[in-house]
Amino acid sequence: GAGVSQSPSNKVTEKGKDVELRCDPISGHTALYWYRQSLGQGLEFLIYFQGNSAPDKSGLPSDRFSAERTGGSVSTLTIQRTQQEDSAVYLCASTPGQGAQGYTFGSGTRLTVV
C-alpha cells in the first residue's frame, strides 16, 4: 500500500481480555517495527522483524506480549490477559532496508484497557 496501515485505530477492551493489533507495512518493505507510546512518554521499542523472523524482540515487556509476521508483510501484535498498564498507543513502522536509516510510521492503535 501507499503507507503503513494499522487497525483498529482505537480499541477498548476489558482487563484480562486478549487483543490483536494489526500492521500492514508499505509494500516491499522488509523491516517492520513495533513501538509503544504511553502517555507523556517517548517511544518504547517492542520488537523488530526482518522478513518473517524477529532478530530483536528485546523490548517486549512480558510474556503476555507476542508478535508474528507472515508472508514478509502483515504483522500482528497480540497482548494476552490485558492489564491497565498496557493502555498506550501502539505504533508500527516499516523500512525498505536498515531501520537505522529511518522509518515510515503508521497512525497507531490507541489501546485502552478498562
Next chain:
Amino acid sequence: AQSVTQPDIHITVSEGASLELRCNYSYGATPYLFWYVQSPGQGLQLLLKYFSGDTLVQGIKGFEAEFKRSQSSFNLRKPSVHWSDAAEYFCAVGVRGGNKLTFGTGTQLKVEL
C-alpha cells in the same frame, strides 16, 4: 547503547517567532540522527535526517537542524513558527549498521497566536 535527551518537555512560542528545540545524544561514533513530528492522533512524520556530510540539514515545512559533534547535539530550528507547527517533536538516533532507532521523550510545542 545509544540514548537521546530532549531537555524541554514543553515549549511555548508566539506565532512568527523563531524556534529551537534541543536534542542531545549519547553514542561513541557518528550516529544517524532524525527529527519526527507527531500531530494529535497521528503517527510520526519524518522532518529531516542526518547521515553524514554537511552538518546543516534542511527538512520539510521550513525546518532545519544542525549536527554539532563537539556538543553531541542535533537541535531543530525554524526561523518563523506557524500556528500549524503546534505538535510534539521527537528526536531519534540510529547507529550505522543497526536496525532500530532510539527516541527521546519528545517536546510538546504550543504556538500562541
